[in-house]
Amino acid sequence: MRIVKINLYKYDEPLKLKFHSTQTFRTSAESIIVRLGFENGILGYGESAPRTYVTGEDCSTVPLVIRNCFSSIVFSHEINIIDDVENVLERLESECHNRNISRYNSALGAIDTALLDALARFQKQPVTNFLGSIVRKRLPYSISIPLLPLKKIQELFFQLPKLARVKYVKVLVGEVETENMERVGLVRSFFGDDVDIRVENNGKWTFQQAIGNLDRLQKFNITAVEQPLAKDDIEGLRRLKEATGIPIIVDESICSLSDAKRLIEREACDILNIKISKCGGLIRSRQIAQFAESQNIPCQLGAHVGETEILREAGRSFALTTPNLVYFEGYSFLPFEDEWRSEQFEIKNDNEVELVDFGFGTASIAEQLIEKHCSSMLELTIKNGIKIFK
């Protein structure tokens, strides 16, 4: 089947709780939803969550890459089997290399997810079938505690008793050691001794700050630290890992298979945080996870704050089929949104995960998102060319 239309939509929905981290104060979810229309009426929905501080992309660059670099290749391929999807992705990536475009991962991820969704729907099967066998029935759900004042965190605990059922928690920490001690201490006292607590700094510490903070935070029995140093400081990560013995999760440092190879080869990490969007989609993410597995390195499935159901479902498909997965953050920010409060969202630690229907199973939700929460950015058709929406 051939693609005849590509639509891009900007999803820009305010978050109920503004999300604080050391990188950003995020007030709205920002994504680009891609809808691929095929000649036989099949539609595929994909999503890009571009973040400048991760892949260098944003909501203005993704449409440009898709329009100028990807669209003619996408229109020229038949998509009937999974090999076709892989071939298109390879062509798109080599086109970026030929044109010296290095910032394209998140744009590629949108095409990858949309193609897989459409092909799975065409073949009447779930996307997981393209990724591998289902290896688990329960996902290791982890939540993230944003960088909020302690008083606010206490209020949240009070308002959200369901949080106490979580088994894996990530605490965002800042620069000041005493504040971090209080923050992690509070979280430990709320969740108790049995919960797995790790900390996340988003690459803002210097080496000395990392040593100082981790030395003091060890007393709370933290299991890992995520991105303690700047993303390019691979030697620093290696030295820190050696000096503290605390497992290091890399996030901003790893956006591709070559990043993963470099980090693992240099012994600069213990766990890879894979996010479907920053890693160029599900097929690329699968390659990274398989390489990591061959090196005995586990993975975490991360999510950018504010991702829609499309990337959430892609992440879930990945998590269900990835053997070396230790944490699943696909819904990590939801506890702070209305869905949680209104009881629509349940932590499924103790329940079996149900498989979705064809594709990601998110077609009707995606259409609702487009209708209610998105603005049209671009429409590309095989016959009539480009229509740009202002």
Ligand SMILES: [Mg+2]
């Ligand atoms: Mg992170």
